[in-house]
Amino acid sequence: MLVVRVGINGYGTIGKRVAHAVFLQDDMELIGVVKKTPDYAAFQAQRAGIGIYVIKDDDIKKFEEKGIEVKGTLNDLLSKVDVIVDATPGGTGAKYRDLYVSKGVKAIFQGGEKPNVAERSFSTLCNYEEALNKNSLRVVSCNTTGLLRLICTLHKTFGVESVRAVIVRRAADPKEIKRGPINAIVLNPPTIPSHHGEDVKEVLPWLDIITAAVVVPTTLMHVHNVMLKLSKTVTREDIISVLEESPRIILVSxxxxxxxxxxEIIEAAREVRKRGDVPELVVFEDSITTRGNELMLFQAIHQESIVIPENIDAIRAVTGLAPTAEATISITDSSLGLKAPLW
Amino acid sequence: MLVVRVGINGYGTIGKRVAHAVFLQDDMELIGVVKKTPDYAAFQAQRAGIGIYVIKDDDIKKFEEKGIEVKGTLNDLLSKVDVIVDATPGGTGAKYRDLYVSKGVKAIFQGGEKPNVAERSFSTLCNYEEALNKNSLRVVSCNTTGLLRLICTLHKTFGVESVRAVIVRRAADPKEIKRGPINAIVLNPPTIPSHHGEDVKEVLPWLDIITAAVVVPTTLMHVHNVMLKLSKTVTREDIISVLEESPRIILVSxxxxxxxxxxEIIEAAREVRKRGDVPELVVFEDSITTRGNELMLFQAIHQESIVIPENIDAIRAVTGLAPTAEATISITDSSLGLKAPLW
Incomplete structure (x- = not known):
């Protein structure tokens, strides 16, 4: 069996989760992760047996002084891997792009980068086959991933003509201590549309979509109110039965x-999922409302974990490890335990 | 000049503001307010020279023990007034309805009551003339008042065919210490539609409107994302010029x-408005976006004060003090300083 060697640049919210997910794939080997600071997460990575690399030679000493063994620099890691997953802070990935190219390593970027960072913006349920054997992909952001999972799933059966969505964003991730707001609803941005709809169009250029977003003082998940015009008249039962059968979407009544x-979603997940992660798109079943060809619903997105399955699929796409979306979804989702009951 | 004698049952968020607003009207006399607890707000009312009444005889002693002079009971107050404004907690007003009727006093209820509490649900810009000389009115809630101000203003010039709105509600008022959530986005309710659209239809029964709502951990204002289909094609300049000229709506660029x-809205208001109140509907100018006959925008609603002007107008409506919406708006808005610059 072909085994792809994977490195990860960055070990924050996304990097640590991609590392764990890669570790669970039989067709991938995690060579190591690049860490910038010798903090609690570095100790955890070392204890988990993950190879730790640093950005540059100068950093080695400050890690070793803390008792953390360093395997080398980013350059060393790039010479040992087939694919690098860039999980650096938004906008930082672009600065590494030329380095990845010059080392001949295929690169997976995150949605915090601009679309032109990679050959293609990517979302498994929408455009896996178009992404096959590309040299670089950009996994779209958490909100865009959630919108695309819903839209592409519904489009296959009903046709989606237009989407209007309001995105209520969490203000910070649970680990963050310097972000706000504490007591405000912030327009994000104060103009319409927000970038999320534009980002959806990077994957589905034909779609009539407008999104608007606010940020609110909470850390757990984003919530979307989505209104769709479908190509045919539907009932709520039609929608429920399609979403129930879809990968990466769970319904909560x-x-x-x-x-x-x-x-309450996260509290349920904390009992039965590592870290309380919910990589599935969560659709609130009781909110599903139809009127002719109009569909409305609420959905929730666990911003820390929703893009992890798509990162794993992206590795398979660029290396040709799986020929179809169905093939990679089957491996990724069973290895990550997706759609395992939450209660 | 005819002067209408007004009593207020309740001296919480709404009651204290209606009291102050009544005090500012030349055609109204504030006879007194009914207070349930001898707390800081009772001391403030006494210092402001407002007559304090209690629910029942038993309560008098606990007020007097604290040095608060009591003018009588609710029954006594009702025998001295032409109009009672019920500002009791949501759902409580209905319990007093029969008492108000039996005393022959006209009654103004708040939006926390069910529509059947009064003869008519009321919003000045929409149905003032229909409310004239009724025996009881229900001033619709803060969110519904905000929606109606926008819809009725636009309807007059452009025609409104349908409304889809997502309401991001503040979780508690600033003074409240026992409400949540602290860290969650709560569907309110987990079904669609929310009651707000249904409440709009109490005033505009012909309108195609669906609303959905979430509650978020903040205390300052509600925010709405509103999408409207108008009867004609419009530009953003058309919308801005109509809203700029409308009473009770301010644009913030x-x-x-x-x-x-x-x-930031409330911070600006704290410098120049009593209590930092913003009774106007605040429309975010830069969010106004049009596409053919489709209009989208964000608006913010100061839940503590937005219904105060409508309460004053409702008093004029039931007593016939002002024959038209324009007449009462002119008096109410100049006395309350509405549309005075915020910066």
Whole structure:
């Protein structure tokens, strides 16, 4: 069996999760991760047996002084891998692009980069086949991934003509201590559209979509209100049965479970999922409302983990490890335990 | 000049503001307010020279023990007034309805009551003339008032065919210490539609409107994303010029002022408005976006004060003090300083 060697540049919210997910794939080997600071996450990586690399030679000493063994620099890591997953802070990945190219390493970037950082913006359920054997891909951001999973799933069965979505964003990730707001609803941006709809169009250029976004003082998940015009008249039962069968989407009935907020989803996940992660798109079943060909619903997005399956698929796409979306989804989702019951 | 005698049952968020607003009207006399607890707000009312009444005889002693002079009970107040403004907690007003009727006093209820509490649900810019000389009115809630001000203003010039709105609600008022959430986005309710659109239809029964709502951890203002289909093609300049000229609506340009959140609106208001109140509907000018006959925008609603002008107008409507919406708006708005510059 072909095994692809993977490196990860960055070990924050996304990097640590991609590392763990790569570790669970039989067709991938995690060579190491690049860490910038010798902090608690570096100790955890070392204890987990993950090879730790640093940006430049100068950094080695400050890691070793803390008792963290360094395997080399980013350059050393790039010479040992087939694919690098760039999980550096938004906008930073672009600065490394030329280095990745010069080393002949295929690169997966995150949605915090501009679309032109890579050959293609990527979302498994929408355009896996177009991404095959590219040299670089950009996994779209968490909100865009959530929108695309819904839109591409519905489009296959019903046709999607237009989308209007309001995005209520969490202000910070749970680990962050310097971001706000504390007590405000912030327009993000104060103009319409927000970039999310534009980013959806990087993957589905034909779609009539407008999004608007606000930021609110919470850390757990984003919530979207999505209104879609479909190509045919539908019932809520039609929608429910398609979403139930779709990979990477779970339905939560508020009436059946008592779950009506992001806090309750995460509380359920903390019992049964590592870190309380919910990489699936969560659609609130009781909110699904239809009127002719108009569909409205609420969905929630766990911003820390939703893009992890797509990062794994992106590695398979650029290396040709799996020929179809179905093939990679089957491996990724069973290895990550997606759609395992939350209660 | 005819002077209408007004009593207020309740001295919380709404009651204290209506009291102050009534005090500013030349055609109204504030006879007194009913207070349930001898707390800081009771001391403030006494110092402001407002007559304090209690629910029942038993309560008098606990007020007097604290040095608060009591003028009588609710029954006594009702025998001295032409109009009672019920500003009791949501759902409580209905319990007093029969008492108000039996005393022959006209009653103004708040939007926390069910529509059938009064003869008519009321919003000045939409249905003042229909409310004239009714025995009871229900001033619709803060969110509904905000939606109606926008819809009725636009309808007059452009025709409004349908409305889809997402309401991001503040979780608690600034004074509240027992409400949440602290860190969650809560669907409110987990089904669509929310009651707000239904409440709009109490005033505009012909309108195609669907609303959905979430609650977020903030105290300052609600924010709405509103999408409207108009009867004609419009430009953003058309919309801006109509809203600029409308009473009770102010435009905030984020680009010009740097204001892009509820916190910044309230911070500006704290400098120049009593309590930092903003009874106007605040439309974010830079968010106004048109596409053919489709209009999208963000608006913010100061939940503590937006219904105060409508309460004053409702008093004029039931007593016939002003024959038209224009007449009462002119008096109310100049007395309350509406549309005075915020910066």
């Amino acid at each position: 508020s009436e059946a479970t008592g779950i009506r907020s992001t806090a | 984020s680009e010009a002022t740097g204001i892009r959140s509820t916190a």
